[in-house]
Amino acid sequence: MTTSSLPLDDETAGAVVDAMVPLVGIPMAPEWRETVIASVKATAAAARLVLDFPLDDTVEPAPVFQASGPLA
């Protein structure tokens, strides 16, 4: 099992935000950028904990789709 990634630094997190936010089409004001980056870093830190935990490939995701369920 390899470790997932190094901690996300400000520069990399900023690059992620600057690439992804236009991709999803959100008009982000410059003054929001710093707190968005802080939140991206917090999420990455949480994800690292999850990604570093080994799971067998047979472990299924928790949500289960039922074909007979309601449409919406």
Place this chain on the structure above:
Amino acid sequence: MSAHETASAIAAAVTAGRLSAAASVEAALARIAAADPGVNAFTDVTAERARTRAAEIDAGLAAGKAPGPLAGVPFAVKNLFDVEGIPTRAGSKINREREPAGRDGALVRRLEAAGAVLVGALNMGEYAYDFTGENAHDGPSRNPHDRARMTGGSSGGSGAAVAAGLVPLTLGSDTNGSIRVPSAFCGTFGLKPTFGRLSRAGSYPFVASFDHLGPLARSVADLGLAYDAMQGEDPDDPWQTPRPLEPVSAALAQGTTGLRIAVAGGYFARGGEPDCFAAVKQAAEALGATRSIEIPEAARARAAAFVITAAEAAGLHLDRLRVRPGDYDPAVRDRLIAGTTIPAAWVHRAQRFRSWYRARVLALFDEVDVILAPCTPCRALRIGQATMELDGVTVPARPNIGVFTQPISFIGLPVVAVPVRVGGGLPLAVQVIAAPWREDLALRVAGELEAAGVGAAPVAG
């Protein structure tokens, strides 16, 4: 009826003819008019509707009709529940521009079918992405025990309205702790049922994977009454798990004899103020619980809940974020924007970890029936407080308030938050956690704590 009466007492008085539903409702409306400006719990007061409903109940009683187990009990709901005739704002500026709801939410209908009377909708953190009870659009709900302090969130108005004695019963939602945190900060009892137990139809969503609805009240019997009235299958909620009606009220008197009760150790025994653990110890001693049990990988569970929450919430809000991000509460908006950048592979992995974790935690219930854990790592923080100190480390306040609640709701376990006082300070709460579908056991233990005088939810002031 005074502010101190429980829902059970009000229903008994109305059923016996000692109190009219109209008088019960007028008393609640008067309390709201007098005291709500100080706590900012209500965003809508449905006085006319409530008076009409109360008159119907009184007319039914006069005609010999059974009034229902919640006869004449005034209640209010977090403003993410649909209330006919009111836009379901979910704490937001944007949603209050929506068309008024054409029908009450499922749980509102069920409580009213049991004789309860809706008197209004309650303040909440925007779109439920919140542990504080603060709101940029409606102002913060204020803790009735100290109005400079947070109620906790996101069901902040739900906690404040009960703790201030405005109504004896409210409904909230709990995705990562939003019923249990206000219960701890405001000192109320709160029930987060098993994921999939109660219908979510007619409520505004936050995170489909984790959203739960449930009651807050000042007694365990009141939680049971409300919970029993709200059970039952609802074809309008595709996430609900088909279950038979499993009423709990009659079982509450059984006490805890024969139940195996343990205290959560490890992750749940550190990272909080000492009094949070003292509250758990107090509860354990009252119950004679000496065993400790380790919930495995709870920190990772919280982390996985954090990732899934951010991603699903961002997905839900993407269209609005693209056209009017400036209309969001800034404290919510920037986290939602960040959530749109999360790789799908991380979310997939978090949902797979959820399966692993569920299997390990469910195995614990072969050995014990109920697990006790702290509810929050601190008492109510000051409104606007951005950081707090845990174990000598300064950490951001908002995400860390839910550090003990998130690993439990992540896998949908039923929990009763039991308010406990330690050393005369502001309230705290203990989580009483049971296996899926065993709300009865959690409520029985909560009832035992209440009977022992350890758990109590007096009206503030």
